[in-house]
Amino acid sequence: MTSNTARRLRPFSQVDVFSVEPYRGNPLAVVLEAEGLDTEDMQRFANWTNLSETTFLLPPTDPRADYRVRIFTGSEEFPFAGHPTLGSAHAWLEAGGVPRQDGELVQECGAGLVRVKRDGDRLAFAAPPLTRSGEVAESDLARIASGLRMPREELRDSSWLVNGPEWIGVLLDSAERVLAIKPDYAAMAGLNIGVVGPHPAGSEFGFEVRTFIPGDAAAEDPVTGSFNAGAAQWLIGTGRAPESYRVAQGTVLGRAGRVHIDALDDDIWVGGHSVSCIEGFVLL
Incomplete structure (x- = not known):
């Protein structure tokens, strides 16, 4: 010591x-x-x-x-x-x-x-x-699409979501597409990526989330509070999510991560x- x-x-x-x-x-x-x-x-x-x-x-x-x-x-x-x-x-x-x-x-x-x-x-x-939000450079989005092994046009939207950890959020068409990702960590090295996709209407969860942290020990995080906090500000702020919803995360890893999001007055609670x-x- x-x-x-x-x-x-x-x-x-x-x-x-x-x-x-x-x-x-x-x-x-x-x-x-x-x-x-x-x-x-x-x-x-x-x-x-x-x-x-x-x-x-x-x-x-x-x-x-x-x-x-x-x-x-x-x-x-x-x-x-x-x-x-x-x-x-x-x-x-x-x-x-x-x-x-x-x-x-x-x-x-x-x-x-x-x-x-x-x-x-x-x-x-x-x-x-958020200490940084908004537009993500096209060069970074190209790397992310390559790392997610999907065409660039499948990234429906994106935003920096920095509140400590430096996340980039990307939106896909569906929870099913999020769950199907088999990441190529080397292709997106140096970027922390959170991927969000909506579940069908009437489902138990509003969104499926996966977060990828390429590095010396490439990893998928089981459940990520900081990313879900930033994503909630982004999704609610752009009208893509209601003021209260639930997230499932960790599904592919055999986890049962459950995140509850509630916008009340001027706060978003995670x-x-x-x-x-x-x-x-x-x-x-």
């Missing part, structure tokens, strides 16, 4: 997010009481967990916040991410955290303050503002269930 603080046992939780069924959502490692760990300590441990994200909970620096979170992938720190937000809030509440205001807690992260509320037996976060699967202590 690089910090001057001696290692000690710290409460630890591994949470499955965006699924009511354990082991069918997106896992998250959460280290509570992370005071004394420096950035290198956190990055090393996040790399070791071998999960898409690991979070570290700390006392807030903003008096309006209930706690502060730092979010790490195996190789970098994110200012914001969706399933780490809900999973961290779930772990903090289960560990006895009491929000400053009833029914809603405030998380401090690199992107600022994020509100999290109870939505029945789920938690939901208020989608942060919600889902979380289930604790591992609880104990970690020596850090």
Whole structure:
């Protein structure tokens, strides 16, 4: 360890997010009481967990916040991410955290303050503002079409959807077409791609989503809160989605990711269930 603080046992939780069924959502490692760990300590441990994200909970620096979170992938720190937000809030509440205001807690992260509320037996976060949106370069769209192994004209629309992670969203004609994708990661290396397609009218879900993260370890993310937050702002804003709908994600991976979207007043809330699967202590 690089910090001057001696290692000690710290409460630890591994949470499955965006699924009511354990082991069918997106896992998250959460280290509570992370005071004394420096950035290198956190990055090393996040790399070791071998999960898409690991979070570290700390006392807030903003008096309006209930706690502060730092979010790490195996190789970098994110200012914001969706399933780490809900999973961290779930772990903090289960560990006895009491929000400053009833029914809603405030998380401090690199992107600022994020509100999290109870939505029945789920938690939901208020989608942060997009820091980049709009037109995607034609050269990037050509690479995406190649990476999705489909003609360019099948990409019905597209938009940058950056709210921490740098997503590009693309819209296809149908959920069936989304589920049929067999990605060529090398063709779209360096781009984080989220693909959306509508289910038929009357279906249980409004949209099917898949997200692809080409890199040293090419991966499809099981369920992605940050992308669904940006996609909801895009789809609702362009009239392609109603103000409330449900998303299925992770289907091809054998997961049962379920994302609940609700536009209320000036906020878009992104919600889902979380289930604790591992609880104990970690020596850090």
